Amino acid sequence: MLSVKPWRAEAIIRLILNLIVCFCAGSLVVALMNRGAVGRPLRVGQMVIAALSFQGALVVLVTRFLREHETSWREGFGLKNQWHRAVLFGFICASLFLPVGWGLQWISAQLMLHFPKLHLRPEEQQAVRTLQLAVTWQHRLVLGLITILLAPVAEEVLFRGILYPWVKQVGFPRLALWGTAILFAAIHFNLVTFIPLAALAVVLASLYDRVDNLLAPITAHALFNAVNYAMLYSFQDRLLQSP
Numbered sequence: 001m002l003s004v005k006p007w008r009a010e011a012i013i014r015l016i017l018n019l020i021v022c023f024c025a026g027s028l029v030v031a032l033m034n035r036g037a038v039g040r041p042l043r044v045g046q047m048v049i050a051a052l053s054f055q056g057a058l059v060v061l062v063t064r065f066l067r068e069h070e071t072s073w074r075e076g077f078g079l080k081n082q083w084h085r086a087v088l089f090g091f092i093c094a095s096l097f098l099p100v101g102w103g104l105q106w107i108s109a110q111l112m113l114h115f116p117k118l119h120l121r122p123e124e125q126q127a128v129r130t131l132q133l134a135v136t137w138q139h140r141l142v143l144g145l146i147t148i149l150l151a152p153v154a155e156e157v158l159f160r161g162i163l164y165p166w167v168k169q170v171g172f173p174r175l176a177l178w179g180t181a182i183l184f185a186a187i188h189f190n191l192v193t194f195i196p197l198a199a200l201a202v203v204l205a206s207l208y209d210r211v212d213n214l215l216a217p218i219t220a221h222a223l224f225n226a227v228n229y230a231m232l233y234s235f236q237d238r239l240l241q242s243p
């Protein structure tokens with residue numbers, strides 16, 4: 001199975017270190033553009049730079065990573081394995097999980113509100129706050145491409161395609177499942193979405209195990225993002241049009 005693919009540890013470490021360098025460089029550029037302001041939502045151009053320095057850089061780095069293992073995207077992540085079935089399973093998985101994810105997010109927000117002494121407030125993700133600022137169709141298109149295409153591909157390749165199989169292959173299947181799920185949720189830097197994103201990550205890893213084609217979790221992740229993206233702008237536009 002692809003989920004126990006023997007990726008080499010030194011190649012993974014090199015990939016992660018290079019990704020950190022790219023991410024830090026992008027973060028520095030964004031901070032300079034934002035003039036060091038803390039808590040201010042990123043503008044569209046800043047969000048594009050942030051995405052390219054992480055998800056974009058990751059896609060480039062993974063190409064070299066696969067070359068080091070003398071394999072291709074299709075072979076390394078099973079993209080040629082019954083892709084029609086993988087896409088179908090991805091759609092079904094996302095459709096079933098969406099209401100569960102919304103419910104978990106609502107519960108997380110309610111728990112934070114019921115414990116005011118912890119000084120925790122439900123807040124939108126940085127990416128969502130940037131999406132809310134985009135009013136032109138050009139900006140929405142660019143952010144949509146990042147949200148629905150680039151982010152799902154890059155994040156699924158890293159978490160389900162590389163880290164999950166590697167940890168599982170060295171003999172720690174439970175750590176592979178829950179560790180990568182927690183890490184996936186943590187990199188979104190948002191408490192209210194932590195539980196639903198961790199749950200989503202567990203579902204996506206299980207889907208990868210079942211279908212043996214990374215296209216399945218990519219499709220599910222992309223549909224999950226697409227529905228939330230569409231709902232955000234649909235709700236926001238209705239508010240703007242209301243008297």
